[in-house]
Amino acid sequence: MSSLLGKQLLRSSVRVAAFPSSTYRGSPSLVRHLSAKAPSTFLLPSNTISSSLKPVSHPLDPTAHRLTVSLGDAVGLTQQGIHLTRIPTGETRSTIPHWHSAEEEWFYILEGKGYAVIIDDTEGTQREVEVEKGDFLGFPGGFEARRFAHAFRSSKEGELVYLCGGTRVDTDAVHYPDKDKVLLIHRRDGKTQGILVGDANLKPMS
Secondary structure, eight states, X not given: OOHHHHHHHHHSOOOOBOOOGGGTTTSOOSSOOOOOOOOSOSOOOHHHHHHTOEEEEETTEEEEXXXXXXXXXXXXXXXXXXXXXXXXXXXOBSSOOBEESSOOEEEEEEESEEEEEEEETTTTEEEEEEEETTOEEEEOOSGGGGGGEEEEEEXXXXXXXXXXXXXXXXXXXXXXXXXXXXXXXXXXXXXXXXXXXXXXXXXXXX
């Protein structure tokens, strides 16, 4: 998706659902205002990382929640996001299954066993793939990514822990196929803003 297209989408007169920027640090708000800050360190000790994990739930589904910390932000990385995530025991989902129009994501399982929840947005089908310690998963962005809308689920036996990361581009669209919603994201001057629209509001542009 081009920056021009992203700007056109962000300016389109669609009905949007806004989320206050003040909620971002406590939850993954769908409207984000982040200020770029110079890193205070290049090293995060393990005890600092573990004590920095914070509970996060998804605004579109509060039952989808996890403990997470942004490692990349803490050391000043701006071109990619890197996070440590723990999903509590009890068949808990990490987030809502989604795919990106532009950004790429990857996941490396550090501890436990669980499931990757995959929705094929071209067919409307859903499946679960078992994952365990040592497994690696990658999800490229783009139109073909709609075949692999993804989230993770822990098992009844224990929590699922993984390291994840992804690119950060100026303009992206995050699609939530089982909610029929799309989050349009635009980054500029170290700040990220987004609006949530219904899938039906997005029309092909000539």
